[in-house]
Amino acid sequence: MVSVELVKRYPGFTLDVRWEAEDAVVGLFGPSGAGKTLTLQCLAGLITPDAGRIVVDDRVFLDTAAGVALPPQARRVGYVFQGYALFPHLSVAENVAFGLRDRPRAERARRGAEVLERLGLAGLERRRPRELSGGQRQRVALGRALAIDPALLLLDEPLSALDAPLRRALRDELRELLAAWGTAAVVVTHDFTEAYRLADRIVVYEAGRVIQSAPRAELLWRPASEAVARIMGLSNVLRGTVLKATPERIQLRWRGQTLEAVNSPTRSYLPPPERPIAFFVRPEYVRLIRKDRGAPDALHHMNLMRGRVVGEVDFGTVWSLRVRLDAPGPPAQGDFDLEVEVPHLVYEILEIDRDRHWEFSLHRGSIHVLPS
Amino acid sequence: MDLFPLWLSLRVALSATALTLAVGIPVALLLARVRFAGRGLLEAVVVLPLVLPPTVLGYYLLVVIGSRGPLGRALAAVGLELAFTWWAAVLAASIGSVALLIKSAQAGFETVDRQLEQAARTLGRSEWSVFWSVTLPLAWRAVLAGAVLAFCRALGEFGITLMVAGNIPGRTQTLPLAIYDRVQAAQMDEAHALALIAVGIVVVLVFGLSRVARLRY
Numbered sequence: 230m231v232s233v234e235l236v237k238r239y240p241g242f243t244l245d246v247r248w249e250a251e252d253a254v255v256g257l258f259g260p261s262g263a264g265k266t267l268t269l270q271c272l273a274g275l276i277t278p279d280a281g282r283i284v285v286d287d288r289v290f291l292d293t294a295a296g297v298a299l300p301p302q303a304r305r306v307g308y309v310f311q312g313y314a315l316f317p318h319l320s321v322a323e324n325v326a327f328g329l330r331d332r333p334r335a336e337r338a339r340r341g342a343e344v345l346e347r348l349g350l351a352g353l354e355r356r357r358p359r360e361l362s363g364g365q366r367q368r369v370a371l372g373r374a375l376a377i378d379p380a381l382l383l384l385d386e387p388l389s390a391l392d393a394p395l396r397r398a399l400r401d402e403l404r405e406l407l408a409a410w411g412t413a414a415v416v417v418t419h420d421f422t423e424a425y426r427l428a429d430r431i432v433v434y435e436a437g438r439v440i441q442s443a444p445r446a447e448l449l450w451r452p453a454s455e456a457v458a459r460i461m462g463l464s465n466v467l468r469g470t471v472l473k474a475t476p477e478r479i480q481l482r483w484r485g486q487t488l489e490a491v492n493s494p495t496r497s498y499l500p501p502p503e504r505p506i507a508f509f510v511r512p513e514y515v516r517l518i519r520k521d522r523g524a525p526d527a528l529h530h531m532n533l534m535r536g537r538v539v540g541e542v543d544f545g546t547v548w549s550l551r552v553r554l555d556a557p558g559p560p561a562q563g564d565f566d567l568e569v570e571v572p573h574l575v576y577e578i579l580e581i582d583r584d585r586h587w588e589f590s591l592h593r594g595s596i597h598v599l600p601s
Numbered sequence: 602m603d604l605f606p607l608w609l610s611l612r613v614a615l616s617a618t619a620l621t622l623a624v625g626i627p628v629a630l631l632l633a634r635v636r637f638a639g640r641g642l643l644e645a646v647v648v649l650p651l652v653l654p655p656t657v658l659g660y661y662l663l664v665v666i667g668s669r670g671p672l673g674r675a676l677a678a679v680g681l682e683l684a685f686t687w688w689a690a691v692l693a694a695s696i697g698s699v700a701l702l703i704k705s706a707q708a709g710f711e712t713v714d715r716q717l718e719q720a721a722r723t724l725g726r727s728e729w730s731v732f733w734s735v736t737l738p739l740a741w742r743a744v745l746a747g748a749v750l751a752f753c754r755a756l757g758e759f760g761i762t763l764m765v766a767g768n769i770p771g772r773t774q775t776l777p778l779a780i781y782d783r784v785q786a787a788q789m790d791e792a793h794a795l796a797l798i799a800v801g802i803v804v805v806l807v808f809g810l811s812r813v814a815r816l817r818y
Contacts, residue, residue, distance in 0.1 A: 275719050301722040308723040314716040318738045327734075328724030377724060 231255060231381065231413065235271050235281040244268070244278070244437045254407055256428025256445070257417045259460055263434035265417040266311070269383045272415065273308050274301035285381050285413075307374025307412070311385040313366050315358035321345070321369050322354035328377040344372045348406075363391045364399055371403075375410055382407070382414040388423060400426050421461050425449065433457050451493065455507035455599045464568045465510040466599075467561055474499045479598050481506055484566055485556040488532045490596035498600045507599040512549065512570040514595035518588040519579065532591040538581060539565050548576045552589065602791055605771055606779035607798055613687060613775055614755040617694035621751045624695075625702040626744065630732070632703070633710035651700045655760025658696060663765050666692070690766040690773055694755035701754055702747035705818070709743020710736060746816040753803045 230251050237244040244264040248255075257265040270276040272283060274290065277298055283290040285306075290299050316324050326341040345351050348368045358366060367387065374382055387403060388396045404427055407414050418424045424431050425445050432442040440460075441453040452458040458466045469483035476499070479492045490508060492498060500506055518530060540551035551565035560566045569589065571581070581587075631637075632644060650658060666683045667673045676683055683689050713736050721731045737744070759777040766773040768782065776799055783792035810816050 273719075273723050275722070301719070302725050302727065304723075305725070306723060308720065310716050310720060312716070314714065314720045316717060316720075316735060327721065327726075330730070331725065373720075373724070 230284070230286055231272075231415065232282070232284040233268065233272065234283070235268060235278045237267065237271070237276070237278040237281075242437055246434070246437070246439045248432045248439050248442045250430050250432075250442075252429035252444075253411070254414045254416060254428045254430075256424035256431045257415060257434055258421060258424040258428075258431050259419065259434030261419055262436075264437045265419075265434050266385055268434075269308070269385055269415065269417055272381065272383055273306050274299060274304050275308075288380065305377060305380050307377060307379035307382045309367075309370045309374050309382070309384045309387055311387075311417075312390050313358075313370035315366060315369055315373070317358055319357075320354060321350060321356050321358070321361070324358065324369055325350075325372045325376050327373055340376060344376045348372045348375075364395055367391070367399060367403075371406065375412065379412060382410075382412045384414060384416045386417055386419070388418075388420075403427060433460060435460060451597070452509075452599060454601060458507070458509050458599055463509050464512045465562075466507065467509065468505060468507050471500045471502055471504045471506045473502060478593070479506070481508070481598075483508075484554055484558065484561060486532070486534055486554070488591065488596060489593045490598050491594050492598065498598065500600075505601075507601060509597050509599065510567065510591060511595060511597075512568040513547075514592065515567060515569040516590040516592070517569065517571060517575070517579065518590055520584075520587075530588075530590040531593060532596070534567075534589045534591075536566065536587065536589060538585045538587070541581075544570075547572055548581070550581070552587075602794060603779075606774050606776045606795065609687060609690075609774070610756055610776035611802075613690045613694050613758075614752050616691045617698060617755040617758075618748055618752045620691065620695045621699045621702045621755075622744075622748060625699050625747070625751075626706055629703045629706035629744075629747075630710055630736070633707045634715075647700050647703050649700075650696050655697065655758075656764060659693065659761040659764025662693065662696065662761060666765060684765055685767045685769065685773060687766065687773055690758075690762050690775060693761035693765050694758040697758045697761050698751035698754035701750040702744075705747025705750065706740070706744045709740035709747075712743070713739045742814065742816055745810070745814060746818050749806055749810055749816065750818060753806060756799065756802065 232249045234247045235244055244267050246264065246268060257268060259265055267276065271278050271281070272290070278293070280293045282292045282294070289297055290304050291297060316327065319327070322341055322345065325344050326337055329337040329340055332340070345354060348371060350365065350368055350372060353361065353365065358369065361369065388400055391399060400423055407427070416424070416427050418427070428445055430442065431445050431448045433440050433448070435456055441448060441457045443453070452461060452463070455466060467483060469481040469488065472480040472482055472487065474492060476497055477492055479490045481488050481490065534554055536552040536554040538550050539553045542549045547570045550569045550571060552567045552569050553560050553564065554566045567589070628647065632640065663684065664670050665672050666689065668677060668684065673684060683692070717735050717739070718731050721735045726734065757777055758775070759781070762775060763778060768774050768778045774782065776795060780792050780795045783795065811818070
């Protein structure tokens with residue numbers, strides 16, 4: 230269990246966050262400069278906040294109201310720094326055993342060897358950090374942090390120092406490793422995919438604040454606000470006007486169309502009519518209506534729109550089409566209204582490269598309303 | 602030829618270097634790592650001995666440690682005397698050379714990534730242990746380079762030493778003072794020999810260590 234409450238003021242930036250997690254791995258996700266790393270430094274005791282309280286399991290690391298502030302040495306947290314901060318003058322074995330100095334010599338050697346073995350670093354004991362590959366360095370940094378049996382493992386952008394192909398492989402390896410060691414961890418990342426793969430719970434940071442904290446699946450399917458959706462990098466984050474809201478449905482107007490969306494009963498979000506409303510549409514959920522299959526019936530083709538493909542990008546397995554609706558007024562996203570993803574096969578069968586004018590349909594379940 | 606000045610100078614320079622290390626390393630660490638009010642002032646004070654006329658420094662030092670000065674009187678009360686002893690020469694040499702050590706060590710400490718020190722703290726190491734196992738091992742070349750420069754400067758200290766330790770043959774006459782003395786007495790051969798010895802020591806130290814330990818000054 231990790232419980233964090235922090236206020237730290239700098240000229241031009243204030244960190245003011247509060248979150249709690251029972252989960253094994255917590256991801257702090259958000260753009261650079263949002264205060265994620267600062268939170269890690271406060272957790273480790275490297276920076277003392279102006280006010281706050283940090284509790285890990287049953288140990289109070291910090292309680293400014295009670296005058297408690299454990300020094301980093303007394304917290305027993307394993308910190309994996311961005312860029313790893315391995316001691317360049319020490320060997321792999323010495324790096325890993327660095328935090329074990331208070332233990333008897335035999336115990337130190339045993340534990341060091343055990344960690345090296347478990348992380349697949351056996352045989353590299355005498356190498357210096359500069360003689361290792363990026364992936365090996367990451368494992369040495371992990372091993373050095375894990376060797377002390379940390380109450381909490383802190384990882385700051387653990388994959389950012391690696392090349393792209395290696396990143397993906399090591400992301401999954403890291404996930405397995407965290408699960409295998411069973412150590413509670415907090416991972417900082419600005420990459421949503423990384424946060425989603427590594428963390429059970431994701432805490433979204435923006436400009437020194439937490440704008441959502443949720444289990445990862447909930448965050449993926451139900452971002453709490455437009456800001457969260459934009460930080461997650463979702464496509465088609467749009468703004469319309471409410472026509473009518475019930476606990477089951479929300480009717481809204483957008484670009485001259487009347488759209489029907491599913492409301493979330495658990496959230497019971499009931500904005501009044503004429504209120505601006507944000508929503509997003511996953512580009513892979515937009516349906517292209519085939520012209521060879523007869524007239525679309527209203528039930529299966531709700532939220533029907535007509536538009537022209539004005540741009541397209543080949544992503545290898547899918548085409549991303551930029552569609553401009555046949556509606557007066559400026560398009561919603563620069564020179565287009567909707568991003569639509571179609572698989573290569575569909576693109577070829579329908580000959581979209583020649584036929585640019587189409588009808589599109591949005592199932593109401595694929596329009597995700599974003600409460601403000 | 603009387604080699605007493607050579608042995609005295611070596612003894613003084615070695616003692617001064619030791620004193621300089623003991624005082625200079627904490628100051629260098631403070632300047633490199635801690636932001637505090639008066640940091641700029643301390644940095645200025647550190648370089649003062651390099652830019653003030655040595656006789657001026659010597660004068661003020663004499664005011665402090667002389668028989669009427671505050672330190673001089675305190676020492677006299679317990680039966681000790683500092684002015685015009687070889688210890689005064691050590692003090693003079695230290696003051697003249699400490700800035701070289703501090704500046705070099707400070708630059709060295711500043712190149713050590715703070716994150717490494719933070720990593721050591723999260724791994725349970727005390728500040729003392731962080732210094733000895735991370736900071737110093739990564740900055741020792743700069744510290745040693747500073748110590749070599751300080752030693753050479755201490756070996757050649759003239760003005761401050763003359764003011765506070767005098768030029769007493771067989772007691773406080775160091776190598777530079779002896780060279781001056783021989784020139785005054787027109788014993789040019791002896792002056793030349795002593796000067797060559799001084800050059801030899803410095804050249805061997807500075808260039809030898811720069812080769813062996815890859816030092817940069």
